[in-house]
Amino acid sequence: MIEDRPYTGLFVLDAGQGVAGPCCGMLLAATGAEVVKLEPPEGDWSRGLSVRKGPESVLHAAWNRGKQGLVLDLKDPAGRAAAQALAARADVLIESFRPGVAARLGLGPEDTGPDAICLSISGFGQTGPYAERPCTDAVAQAFGGLAALNQGADGIPHKTGPFVTDVMTGFAAFAAVQTALAARAQDRAAGRPPRRRVLDLSLLAGTAMLLASQIGEAALLGHSPGVPNVPAGCYQGSDGLWLMVTLVRDPDFVTLCRVLGLPPLAEDARFANFAARSTHAAELVPMVRDAFAGQPRDHWIAALQAARMMTTPVNSPVDWLADPHVVAVGAAPASVQGALGAVPFPAVPGQPQPRGAAPLLGEHTAEILSRLAPVPG
Structure with a gap:
């Protein structure tokens, strides 16, 4: 540079x-x-x-x-x-x-x-x-x-x-x-x-x-908007370590369900799109959470990355400083x-x-x- x-x-x-x-x-x-x-x-x-x-x-x-x-x-x-x-x-x-x-x-x-x-x-x-x-x-x-x-x-x-x-x-x-x-x-x-x-x-x-x-959405709705991409968020593996997974398109949910071994959820009308999943988040998120708890974090990260899903470990600043990519690009x-x-x-x-x-x-x-x-x- x-x-x-x-x-x-x-x-x-x-x-x-x-x-x-x-x-x-x-x-x-x-x-x-x-x-x-x-x-x-x-x-x-x-x-x-x-x-x-x-x-x-x-x-x-x-x-x-x-x-x-x-x-x-x-x-x-x-x-x-x-x-x-x-x-x-x-x-x-x-x-x-x-x-x-x-x-x-x-x-x-x-x-x-x-x-x-x-x-x-x-x-x-x-x-x-x-x-x-x-x-x-x-x-x-x-x-x-x-x-x-x-x-x-x-x-x-x-x-x-x-x-x-x-x-x-x-x-x-x-x-x-x-x-x-x-x-x-x-x-x-x-x-x-x-x-x-x-x-x-x-x-x-x-x-x-x-x-x-969020302010623009709240002005139109008259209340705070819901989470836009349920069930994106942080989940804990069986080893107690956390990962973040996110979704930006509706087909991402189908992929997530396949990786987690939950294909029936992708066909459930309650979870047909982002809006429906937001409405039924209280029913959906616990099922996703339980699935993630069945395997260690790194198992899920490898499986999700292989499926081209966006995911990462939840790092502390110390983890971030030691990450090989951070070191390789001179980020700090x-x-x-x-x-x-x-x-x-x-x-x-x-x-x-x-x-x-x-x-x-x-x-x-x-x-x-x-x-x-x-x-x-």
Whole structure:
């Protein structure tokens, strides 16, 4: 893959915390931009979560690789002045404060250059009745319907383990910034006057994008749609190990029944198509579950793959890292991250890979501030 880094020479001030904003900043750093990670004296809250060694955490390292570290106390006038000076020089400003806070701290759009890209990431957006509400990935998953659609066998809605809303919003933010940078380049090429671009992204919108088809279906039906491809799902073999099997066309059900030794089910009118199988899922799924329980998982995977069915073991992250295909394609290159050592992080799809470690708290503060000092003369 050709690793183009088209944003070399671009200066990004990343005042985001957590995952979404830093994810966008990391992707800009990977594509060549100089990204300064601005943190308060206590640090980004992500530094205190997940597996840690010394002063570093895996969660922080995952989304802040390739950046420079700067600490400023924005409650102090000198800190605000330095932040404002950096914002004035930024091609892209990223912030994830509550609406209105960035402007009070000298990090609002009005503090940037005339054609800067100003990205705000918040829970519910910069306007509207919920704009001031605090929000995290878990709150966004619950509010947006993702948790309700992720109901477990216990009948309880669950958030997904990974921060899927945060990551989705971070990638969406990166795409939005790229669009704005392309539009700015067109303006400059055409000699048009500079225009500041303000981008308002929210976890609300990020979650909704994940559920585009489900939200559309619910609007038409007046209720949440059922599972679209019953009896797809996870099943346990006789050895206690789990596999996933999915169906995308009605003939797949006939094949599944044949592999499981249940051909009469394929001729049962109750299970004639996806809609009928969804209606009668409570009758069908236990029979499928019992059939899978009759043989070890790998027996079923081999039989289903031989029949060209889509199936896979249910892997843990450790299983995934050790899988021969993952290893062969280099899907998780190791990245040396200070005290954490060499950490395998998934390759960024279709983009250059981040270079360098995430910064220690305030690691480059003196160097960055020295650039703001007036040149003697």
